Amino acid sequence: MIENITLITGIPRSGTTLCCNLLNQRDDAVALHEPINPSRLAGGVSAGRAGMEIESIILQLREDIAAGRPFENGDKAGLSIDNPVGLSTKDGKRQVVAQRGLVSIPPRENQHFRLIVKQNALFTSLLTQLEVRFPIVAIVRNPVDVLLSWMTVDLPVNRGRVPAGERFSDFLRNTLLRTDSVFQRQLIIYTWFMQQFIEHELSIVRYEDVVASAGTVLDEALGFQALNRSPLNYQNRQFAPALLDELQSNLTEITKLSRFGLYSEAEIARAMTSAIGAGE
Structure with missing residues (x-):
């Protein structure tokens, strides 16, 4: 393992950017919001080559x-951003305010x-390559809140796509291409993230616990x-x-996501009621 570097991944719109903001309140950490532009990775490379390229970028x-x-960051305004999506809307969708630079x-x-580096879909699609070099922490959130966010933001996931994940996951890409319903694609995406986190036995932190503890559970997960x-x-x-x-x-169908053991049927129902x- 490379010392003093930790990767954070997570379900899109699960609070990973907020987690970076919380970690940047520390004197002993620098947390970056999606500093790697997936489109700049060498085209057509294997997952193994992509993992090596990402390692090189992170070391640089x-x-x-x-x-x-x-250095490049997903928001050129600095390290204090806690939400890359603003409150202003266009065609009913909240607009992205973060600008890479x-x-x-x-x-x-x-x-x-x-150094903590956060990328959601890209890191998740390359867990096999990255976990042998870096400790990785995953952030998750109640599926009701995630799906509602996906329905209202101007991001590819609003259309049931995750380009950075599909690039290195043939299974995800092909499954989404075979599915017409946007909502069903979104369920597939949520399920894919959870399956990857659990199968790779990542340290998983719930967004709700981050908020309730004012970031303490996040500190503990990273060994701070x-x-x-x-x-x-909230x-x-x-x-x-x-x-x-x-x-x-x-x-x-949403309630069936309780099978991953991170949110109970009761917690999913309460989120829907809320x-x-x-x-109203």
């Missing part, structure tokens, strides 16, 4: 940060910080001493009745 990121050189921070000596932070609050959002009706009509209540 650590060197650049240590030396105080500019170069970031500069004061130099850090290698031995004085842990807990940091005393201000309390975190952001309750209202959703269009049509979306809630669609989710309610498919609640039986979403309906917020919309």
Whole structure:
């Protein structure tokens, strides 16, 4: 294992960017929000080659940060972003506000910080290649809240696609191509992420526990001493009745996701009740 580097992956819209924000409140960590642009990886390469290329990119990121050189990040505004999607909408979909670009921070000596790199679909599709070199932590969230978010954001997952994951997972890509229903594709995507995390025996952290503990469970999962932070609050959002009706009509299938053992049937039902209540 490469020392002082940890990877974070997670289900899209499960709070992984918030986790980076929380970790960046530490003096002994630098957490990056999707610094690797999947489209810039060499085209047509094998998963093994992609894993090696990602390792090289991450090591270069650590060197650049240590030396105080500019480095690429998923948001050029800096390291404090906690949600890449804003509140403004277009055609009923919340718009992405994060803009990829170069970031500069004061130099850090290698031995004085842990580098945490977060990418969701890309890292998940390459777990076999990456887990032999890096410790990896996965962030998950109640499927009701995830699916509602996917239905309302201007991201590929809104259409039931995850390009960065499909690029190195033939199974995921082919399964999605055979499925016409957007909602069914979204269920497939959620299931794929959970299966990958469990099959690879990753350390899994629930978003709800991150919020309830103000990040303490995240610190512990990464082997840090807990940091005393201000309390975190859930952001309750209202959703269009049509979306809630669609989710309610498919609640039986959503409830089956309790089989992964991370959210019980009761927790899934409570999330649905809460979403309906917020919309009334």
